[in-house]
Amino acid sequence: MSIITSDSFLFNGINSRDYGIMIAGLDSSDTDVSTNGLNREIRKNADKNKLRHTIYGAEHTDVITFSFSIVKADGTEFTRSESIKINGWLTSSALPQKLQFIDSDPCPLHYYAICRQIKDYVYGGKLIGKELQFETDSPFAFSDKTEKIYEIPESTTFGLYNYADTYNNVYYPVITLVTSSDSVIIENITDRKSVTINTVRLHPDGFGNKTVRLDSEKLTVSGQDSRLIPADRLGWNEKYRSYVSSLDDYIDFIYWPRLLKGLNEIKVTGSCSLKIEYEYPRKAGCL
Numbered sequence: 001m002s003i004i005t006s007d008s009f010l011f012n013g014i015n016s017r018d019y020g021i022m023i024a025g026l027d028s029s030d031t032d033v034s035t036n037g038l039n040r041e042i043r044k045n046a047d048k049n050k051l052r053h054t055i056y057g058a059e060h061t062d063v064i065t066f067s068f069s070i071v072k073a074d075g076t077e078f079t080r081s082e083s084i085k086i087n088g089w090l091t092s093s094a095l096p097q098k099l100q101f102i103d104s105d106p107c108p109l110h111y112y113a114i115c116r117q118i119k120d121y122v123y124g125g126k127l128i129g130k131e132l133q134f135e136t137d138s139p140f141a142f143s144d145k146t147e148k149i150y151e152i153p154e155s156t157t158f159g160l161y162n163y164a165d166t167y168n169n170v171y172y173p174v175i176t177l178v179t180s181s182d183s184v185i186i187e188n189i190t191d192r193k194s195v196t197i198n199t200v201r202l203h204p205d206g207f208g209n210k211t212v213r214l215d216s217e218k219l220t221v222s223g224q225d226s227r228l229i230p231a232d233r234l235g236w237n238e239k240y241r242s243y244v245s246s247l248d249d250y251i252d253f254i255y256w257p258r259l260l261k262g263l264n265e266i267k268v269t270g271s272c273s274l275k276i277e278y279e280y281p282r283k284a285g286c287l
Contacts, residue, residue: 005104005105006102007022007103008023008101009099009100010099010100010110011097011100011115012089012092012093012097013098014089017073019082020072020073021071021072022070022073023068024070024129063136064135064136064139064141065133066113066132066133067132068131068132069121069130069131069132071128077128078128078129083127087118090115090118091115094114095114096114096136098111098112099136107143108143108144109142109143110141110142111134111141112142113134113136114134114137115134116133116134117133118131118132119131138281140165141281142280142281143280145277145278146277146279147275147277148275148276149273150268150274150275151274152268152273152274154270154271157268158265158266159263159264159265159266160259160263160264161262161264162280163280164261164281166261166281169261170259171258171259171278171280172216172217172259173216173257173259173276174213174214174217175213175214175274175275175276176213176214176274177197177212177274177275178209178211179199179209179210179212179270179273180204180207180208180210180271181199181270181271181272182199183197183198183200183235184197184199184268184272185242185268185270186214186257186266186268186274187244187266187268188259188264189264189265189266190264191258191260193244193251193255194244194245195214196235196242197214197234197235198234200235201234202229202234212229212234213226214256219256221234240254259278
């Protein structure tokens with residue numbers, strides 16, 4: 001998806017076409033431009049570990065910014081009510097939301113951005129368009145989100161290919177497992193590491209299943225109700241060990257599942273349903 005060839009965009013789950021607007025070029029020489037008080041300063045957290053591009057290990061100093069104009073697709077002016085609704089949509093979130101430009105490119109991309117500025121274009125006393133400025137939270141674009149689901153009887157090995165454009169060649173997926181087993185081992189044979197999740201102390205649902213969601217990027221584990229699970233309830237304590245078949249040995253540190261560059265051989269031991277979610281980053285400058 002490219003801003004260069006797009007006439008519409010998705011932001012925060014809403015298509016610009018739903019408001020009857022399209023991307024267009026506006027000449028400001030004959031128009032009055034007003035910032036209308038909708039400039040927003042983005043205050044970044046000082047904890048660099050919480051920045052998306054730092055987690056990916058990218059050595060970039062800048063993020064991606066977009067500036068483009070919108071007009072009504074039917075060529076008419078914006079009413080006050082329409083202007084208020086559009087401004088509300090674009091500024092409703094203080095956190096980065098998914099931004100995607102719509103075109104026919106076979107390699108779709110999206111970003112996570114905040115609308116930080118809206119300028120009104122007025123011609124002859126009529127509001128004919130708006131100039132928007134977005135700022136992303138990383139120097140990356142992202143591929144479409146992919147989910148892969150595996151039904152694990154007792155032990156299964158499968159391959160996952162990491163083609164992310166990360167600086168350190170590593171990608172951290174989100175893994176959700178639903179199981180009635182007492183423990184599940186997730187091993188990356190290629191990485192020669194594993195993590196063991198003990199579920200004995202977790203509360204089952206009405207069918208006797210326990211849900212565990214590992215977000216390796218954010219280093220969090222949560223349950224079916226999205227509440228964080230304390231490490232000791234997973235068996236992650238001073239007695240913790242996890243078996244690694246590729247080493248025929250145990251490791252005693254917590255391994256957050258990750259995908260190395262290229263093909264990764266993943267082994268899961270313990271009956272469960274496993275879902276892996278990922279959206280691979282693309283290099284800065286991908287428009």
